[in-house]
Amino acid sequence: MTDSPILKISGLRAKVAEEDLEILKGVDLELRAGEIHAIMGPNASGKSTLAKIVAGHPGYEVTGGSIRYRDRDLLELEPDERSRAGVFMAFQYPVEIPGVSIANFLRTALQARLDEGEELDLFDFQDRLLERMDLLDMEPAFAERPVNEGFSGGEKKRNEILQMAVLEPMLALMDETDSGLDIDALQVVASGVNKLKSERPEMAVLLITHYQRLLNFIRPDVVHVMVDGQIARTGGPEVALELEAGGYATYREAEAAV
Amino acid sequence: MTITAEMMEGVTTELCREAAEHAASEGPDWLRARRLEAWDLYEATPMPTTKLETWRYTDLERKLDLDRLELADREAVPFDTVDYPEAVRTAMNEDRRGTGHVVEIDGAVVHVDLDPELAALGVVLMSLRRAVDTHGELLERHLATKAVPASDGKFQALNAALWSDGVFLYVPRGVRLEHPVRVTRWASAPGTAYFTRTLVLADRESQVSFVDEILSPNFESQTLHSSAVEMFALDGAQVQYVSLQRMGRGVFHLSQQRTLAHRDSTLDTLNVNLGASVARLDLNAQLLGPGANSDMMGLYFGDDDQHFDHSTSQDHIAPHAKSDLLYKGALDGASHAVFRGIIKVHPGAQRTDAYQTNRNLLLSGDAQAHSLPNLEIEADDVRCSHGATVGQLDEESLFYLMSRGLGLERAERLVVQGFLGEVLSRLPLGGVVEKVSRAIEEKLGHA
Numbered sequence: 003m004t005d006s007p008i009l010k011i012s013g014l015r016a017k018v019a020e021e022d023l024e025i026l027k028g029v030d031l032e033l034r035a036g037e038i039h040a041i042m043g044p045n046a047s048g049k050s051t052l053a054k055i056v057a058g059h060p061g062y063e064v065t066g067g068s069i070r071y072r073d074r075d076l077l078e079l080e081p082d083e084r085s086r087a088g089v090f091m092a093f094q095y096p097v098e099i100p101g102v103s104i105a106n107f108l109r110t111a112l113q114a115r116l117d118e119g120e121e122l123d124l125f126d127f128q129d130r131l132l133e134r135m136d137l138l139d140m141e142p143a144f145a146e147r148p149v150n151e152g153f154s155g156g157e158k159k160r161n162e163i164l165q166m167a168v169l170e171p172m173l174a175l176m177d178e179t180d181s182g183l184d185i186d187a188l189q190v191v192a193s194g195v196n197k198l199k200s201e202r203p204e205m206a207v208l209l210i211t212h213y214q215r216l217l218n219f220i221r222p223d224v225v226h227v228m229v230d231g232q233i234a235r236t237g238g239p240e241v242a243l244e245l246e247a248g249g250y251a252t253y254r255e256a257e258a259a260v
Numbered sequence: 261m262t263i264t265a266e267m268m269e270g271v272t273t274e275l276c277r278e279a280a281e282h283a284a285s286e287g288p289d290w291l292r293a294r295r296l297e298a299w300d301l302y303e304a305t306p307m308p309t310t311k312l313e314t315w316r317y318t319d320l321e322r323k324l325d326l327d328r329l330e331l332a333d334r335e336a337v338p339f340d341t342v343d344y345p346e347a348v349r350t351a352m353n354e355d356r357r358g359t360g361h362v363v364e365i366d367g368a369v370v371h372v373d374l375d376p377e378l379a380a381l382g383v384v385l386m387s388l389r390r391a392v393d394t395h396g397e398l399l400e401r402h403l404a405t406k407a408v409p410a411s412d413g414k415f416q417a418l419n420a421a422l423w424s425d426g427v428f429l430y431v432p433r434g435v436r437l438e439h440p441v442r443v444t445r446w447a448s449a450p451g452t453a454y455f456t457r458t459l460v461l462a463d464r465e466s467q468v469s470f471v472d473e474i475l476s477p478n479f480e481s482q483t484l485h486s487s488a489v490e491m492f493a494l495d496g497a498q499v500q501y502v503s504l505q506r507m508g509r510g511v512f513h514l515s516q517q518r519t520l521a522h523r524d525s526t527l528d529t530l531n532v533n534l535g536a537s538v539a540r541l542d543l544n545a546q547l548l549g550p551g552a553n554s555d556m557m558g559l560y561f562g563d564d565d566q567h568f569d570h571s572t573s574q575d576h577i578a579p580h581a582k583s584d585l586l587y588k589g590a591l592d593g594a595s596h597a598v599f600r601g602i603i604k605v606h607p608g609a610q611r612t613d614a615y616q617t618n619r620n621l622l623l624s625g626d627a628q629a630h631s632l633p634n635l636e637i638e639a640d641d642v643r644c645s646h647g648a649t650v651g652q653l654d655e656e657s658l659f660y661l662m663s664r665g666l667g668l669e670r671a672e673r674l675v676v677q678g679f680l681g682e683v684l685s686r687l688p689l690g691g692v693v694e695k696v697s698r699a700i701e702e703k704l705g706h707a
């Protein structure tokens with residue numbers, strides 16, 4: 003593992019595109035290869051916005067600061083280029099793509115990673131997909147269903163993990179992958195992430211979560227607390243436990259006092 | 261006075277009464293009378309204008325110039341397989357698994373083949389022009405009478421007067437065709453008016469599927485292709501009709517279709533419009549007997565300044581019948597689609613199940629779709645619904661796909677494929693799905 007961080011966010015300020023609504027107000031964050039970080043924080047503090055900006059969502063405009071990914075200026079890249087460079091975001095609200103099967107979707111995503119004129123070997127792909135689904139305890143028939151159409155909350159989240167398993171990112175941003183899941187579904191998703199992580203220990207993971215319970219299953223190295231568009235605190239796993247006990251009230255008061 | 265063929269030679273190729281008289285100069289009396297009567301109706305019917313609800317969005321004054329068209333020259337046709345245009349050969353090669361094939365070039369059937377075992381069972385597949393002589397009685401009863409008669413409208417009348425050839429298919433009682441009958445039509449002369457017809461008679465308990473592919477090059481000057489399609493499914497018959505229109509730009513394509521579904525029959529249609537500059541479809545499905553069922557599917561994908569106008573009606577005349585319509589289209593460039601559909605439940609047609617859905621996906625800011633679904637219900641115990649949507653490619657879907665590594669174009673293509681694919685997934689015909697998918701993919705590749 004190299005010394006330079008895989009992701010380095012410095013003084014990031016961002017607003018909603020074509021509106022005067024500032025959401026991120028100077029975010030600093032560093033993530034090294036192999037690390038697992040968690041971002042916790044109250045609703046509407048800007049967690050999803052941060053993840054979407056790293057993934058390249060066109061609905062936000064960066065007004066200050068920088069994001070470097072493996073020593074490149076990430077903000078220069080289009081969303082698809084970021085993906086091909088190894089960035090992956092598991093969506094808080096995955097989108098339905100009617101009529102497009104998961105298998106077709108993933109095949110197209112892998113094809114997009116090849117050079118012009120190179121063709122994905124369909125048999126290799128099929129084998130690989132089945133092997134990935136097996137790893138995550140998924141039924142092969144799942145891949146024939148149209149992406150997220152009519153999926154339960156749990157199915158949507160598992161679909162995100164499957165995509166992550168097939169695309170093998172260097173940096174995985176997981177936005178509330180735990181929300182809306184019962185404890186069984188949560189364990190399935192968490193064990194999926196842990197399996198992928200043990201396959202490729204160099205993968206860096208940024209877990210965004212509202213609750214501490216996910217962190218019982220996926221153990222973070224570092225925990226950040228985000229409040230009103232800024233990182234209010236950074237520490238070890240104990241930060242999550244403090245939050246569990248005391249809630250976000252203290253951070254809110256600190257904000258209000260400024 | 262009778263005008264003889266000799267007198268006609270070299271006289272005129274314009275769309276005028278002489279042309280109709282020339283067309284009527286051969287064939288049995290009933291046909292001659294029918295053609296001339298149709299011509300009179302054509303002349304007596306005013307050209308539809310945008311003041312008419314059914315032509316509100318297609319301005320014929322701007323989009324069609326009948327005076328500049330010439331009738332197809334039926335002699336200039338290659339009767340030899342070797343001379344088939346490349347596009348026709350490609351289409352035919354994809355159709356190897358057909359039970360029978362017909363090739364129509366420039367308004368005349370030049371090739372027919374049919375599985376000899378089926379011919380022995382009494383299946384008839386032939387040129388409509390020839391069938392006038394060999395199956396006169398069947399034609400007299402069914403050609404331009406109950407399905408697409410001249411009285412239906414100006415263009416129906418014009419076709420009934422001037423049709424040059426077409427396809428006749430008869431499937432006897434209880435005979436079931438395992439693979440589709442495939443028809444490939446090609447029009448090659450710019451500035452020409454083509455009039456062809458299709459007549460499908462499926463006798464009781466028979467089964468047949470019919471795939472009609474219409475091709476042409478691009479034309480500098482406007483070319484008219486008029487097609488009348490008449491389909492009869494007698495009691496318990498199962499019929500599927502697929503039209504795949506991939507003509508070139510410069511074509512004004514008119515397709516006038518009626519399906520008559522008798523007791524316990526199934527009569528499904530799929531109309532795919534990808535080509536031509538203007539394509540107008542008039543489709544009327546009649547549910548004539550209890551237990552009749554019609555699935556009506558449509559697919560269109562426009563770009564540049566293509567204009568597609570679909571006018572459908574579901575006529576529930578008998579009780580206990582079902583019709584289900586789904587038309588979906590994607591529109592790029594400055595293309596324009598119109599869908600006008602009506603479900604009519606006639607008095608006494610109790611226990612009708614009738615559905616109608618039209619969905620449009622706009623891929624560019626200049627594309628337009630008008631969707632006008634309608635219901636007219638004169639029975640009280642029915643289940644009917646209609647719905648229409650016009651939507652845009654949404655940013656969230658594109659971002660989702662791009663965040664998995666798909667470039668913008670690839671992402672758009674996948675969304676369109678998925679959107680249109682819903683229609684194909686309802687189509688049980690093997691081989692056809694691949695053919696249509698490939699045609700869509702080809703078009704997406706160019707878009």
Ligand SMILES: Nc1ncnc2c1ncn2[C@@H]1O[C@H](COP(=O)(O)OP(=O)(O)O)[C@@H](O)[C@H]1O
Nearest residue numbers: 018023025044045046047048049050051052061
């Ligand atoms: N596209 C947008 N348009 C308007 N407001 C937005 C948009 N995206 C985020 N916001 C607002 O910014 C704040 C932060 O949102 P978000 O990043 O989703 O928070 P979190 O994920 O921490 O709950 C919220 O108040 C939200 O309503």
Ligand SMILES: [Mg+2]
Nearest residue numbers: 049050094178
């Ligand atoms: Mg969020």
